[in-house]
Amino acid sequence: MTHDHATDPGSGARPVEVGTVTSEQRHQLTTLSEQAQAAGGDVHAALGLARDVGGRLPHPGNGSTAFLWSALASVAAGDLTVARVLEPHLDAHAILGQAGADPGDGTWGVFAAEGPGEPLRATPTGSSYVLDGRKHWCSLGGELDHALISAWVGRERQLFAVDLDHPDVTAVAGTWVARGLTAVDSGPLDLDGVDARAVGEPGWYLERPGFAWGAIGVAAVWFGGAVGVARRMVAASSTREPDQVALMHLGAVDAQLHAARMVLAGAAADVDAGRADGETGALLAARVRSVVTTTCEDVMVRVGHALGPAPLTSDAAHAARVADLTVYLRQHHAERDEAALGRAALSGWLGDQPGGGLGGDGPAQAGQDPA
Secondary structure (H helix, E strand, C coil): CCCCCCCCCCCCCCCCCCCCCCHHHHHHHHHHHHHHHHHCCCHHHHHHHHHHHCCCCCCCCCCCHHHHHHHHHHHHHHCHHHHHHHHHHHHHHHHHHHCCCCCCCCCEEEECCCCCCCCCEEEEECCEEEEEEEECCCCCCCCCCEEEEEEEECCEEEEEEEECCCCCEEECCCCCCCCCCCCCCCCCEEEEEEEEEECCCCCHHHHCHHHHHHHHHHHHHHHHHHHHHHHHHHHHHCCCCCCHHHHHHHHHHHHHHHHHHHHHHHHHHHHHCCCCCHHHHHHHHHHHHHHHHHHHHHHHHHHHHHHCCHHHHHCHHHHHHHHHHHHHHHHCCHHHHHHHHHHHHHHHHHCCCCCCCCCCCCCCCCCCCCC
C-alpha cells in the first residue's frame, strides 16, 4: 500500500494526508495521531484534546482545508471515539467563525438532526430566545459545555448557541445502546425554557457554504477510520505471508483508499478556490460522501474476508474500530442520499451544468441520455 494510507505493521499513529501538506503540518498531524491513539476511546481525554486544538486548527475554506481534513482523518485512524468528539467541536468553531461569534473556552457540539415527534421549538423573548422540547441525537449532551442546536421558529429552522450547564437541560439516560461508539452517548436532550442565543438568521445554518464543507469533513473522518481498519490487514502481512487472495484484497483496498483520498483532495482544493459554494458545494459534498462511504464499506468487507474472525474476536482495538465505523457511517443515509444525489446530478445535467460526475468534463450532448 502507498505511503498515503499505510503504516508500519502494528502502528496506528502514522498521519493520514488528504492532499498536500507542509513538513510542519505533517509534524502536527503526527502529534495529533499519537494523541488520538493515546486517548484510546477515553471521552474525557478526547474532550481535553478538542479543547486544546480547537482554536489552533484552521477552518474550512481558509486556504488550509486539506490540512484540516488530514487532521480529522489522522485522528480517526488513531481512534474514532476521539474523532467523533473532535469533529463537531471543530465544526462548531467554524460555524461560529462564519457568524462572527467567539466560541470562547469550553467544548462544543452541533445538534442539528431532526428526530421523531414534536420538534424542538424556539420562542423569542426580547432580544433572545428560549428553547422548549426534546432534541434528538445529541452526542455527549451530558458532557459538553456548549452546543449549537437547531430549533423551529414558526415554520423556519434556526441555529442557537446554548449553555449545556443550564439547569433545565436534561440528558435522557438509557437510550444509547450502541455497540459502536459506545462512549459517545448520543441520546436526546430535554430543554425546558432554556435561554439561547441566535446564531445567524432563520435558514442561515443550512444555506451557508460551510454546511457542505462540514459534511465533507465528516467524510474525511470516515476515510481515516477506514485507513485504521485497513492497517490491521497490513499488520497481518508482517506475521504471515499473504496468499493470492490476501494480495487481491490488499490491492483492492489500496486502490479504493487512493481513489477516496483523491476525491477528498480535489474537494479541499475546490473549497479553498471558491468553487464549492451554493448548489455546487452541496452537490460536491453529496458526491464525496457517497464515494467515501462506498470505499469504507468495501474496505470493511474486504478486511473481514482477508483476516477472518480472529481480529474481530481477539483484537479489542480492531473490533472496536470496525464497530465504531459501522455506526459512524450511518450518518450517511445510504440509498436515500444516493437517490438525492441522482436527482441533483440529473437536474444539473439537464440544466447544462459543467463538471458533472456522469462523464467527461461537462454535460451530455443534446439528445443523449445522461444516465
